[in-house]
Amino acid sequence: MGAHILVVEDEVDLADLVAFNLREGGHGVAVAYNGANALAEVSRQKPDLVLLDVMLPDISGFEVCRRLRRSAETARIPVIMLTAKAEEVDRIVGFEVGADDYVIKPFSPRELTLRVEAILRRVGPQAQAEGPQVLSIGDLRIDVPAHRVEIHGEEITLTALEFRLLLDLASRAGRVQPRDALLERVWGYAPGVETRTVDTHIKRLREKLGPGSQYLETVRGVGYRVQKPA
Ligand code: CA
Numbered sequence: 001m002g003a004h005i006l007v008v009e010d011e012v013d014l015a016d017l018v019a020f021n022l023r024e025g026g027h028g029v030a031v032a033y034n035g036a037n038a039l040a041e042v043s044r045q046k047p048d049l050v051l052l053d054v055m056l057p058d059i060s061g062f063e064v065c066r067r068l069r070r071s072a073e074t075a076r077i078p079v080i081m082l083t084a085k086a087e088e089v090d091r092i093v094g095f096e097v098g099a100d101d102y103v104i105k106p107f108s109p110r111e112l113t114l115r116v117e118a119i120l121r122r123v124g125p126q127a128q129a130e131g132p133q134v135l136s137i138g139d140l141r142i143d144v145p146a147h148r149v150e151i152h153g154e155e156i157t158l159t160a161l162e163f164r165l166l167l168d169l170a171s172r173a174g175r176v177q178p179r180d181a182l183l184e185r186v187w188g189y190a191p192g193v194e195t196r197t198v199d200t201h202i203k204r205l206r207e208k209l210g211p212g213s214q215y216l217e218t219v220r221g222v223g224y225r226v227q228k229p230a
Pocket of ligand 1: 010011053054
């Protein structure tokens with residue numbers, strides 16, 4: 001079963017190559033060559049995933065991603081950003097932009113396909129976690145089927161990835177989860193993938209949780225842990 005993917009890239013050759021490979025993988029692909037078209041196509045087509053280049057001729061990919069995150073209708077669509085600059089990674093997956101992941105140019109079509117497949121597996125309907133329907137840790141309440149997180153009864157808007165990360169940690173409350181285990185379960189990556197994405201996502205999750213971040217602990221040199229409910 002293929003997904004519907006929007007590729008946003010102004011370099012026509014690269015956009016065509018990426019689109020070709022995704023179609024070979026059985027996905028439906030649409031291409032937008034600038035930021036304005038990307039935003040229009042996202043609201044029209046509601047894609048399952050967006051591949052978004054940072055450098056676009058009109059609005060930057062950063063701004064496109066921020067706008068997608070701001071609107072309730074598009075906030076949970078997974079976004080993988082394409083960037084030529086490794087130093088942009090913290091901004092991309094950080095609080096400021098809010099993408100799910102990034103791929104650094106130049107990349108092989110196979111590398112990109114693996115990332116796409118991993119994210120699609122994670123957000124697919126079959127990816128729903130088994131277990132309790134509602135988790136409560138202190139004032140933090142996670143309603144699993146509704147994808148809803150509340151602190152003191154106030155809803156917090158999380159991306160699909162942030163939700164899965166929090167749920168993964170909360171459903172193993174009291175036990176430290178190493179970064180590589182989180183990368184495998186939450187991101188769907190094979191062992192050995194090197195990325196700073198876990199730390200930057202935890203940082204952003206903490207900022208969003210506000211007072212609820214007290215339940216999310218860093219265990220130095222090991223990983224992260226959500227406190228056991230008292
Ligand atoms: Ca570009």
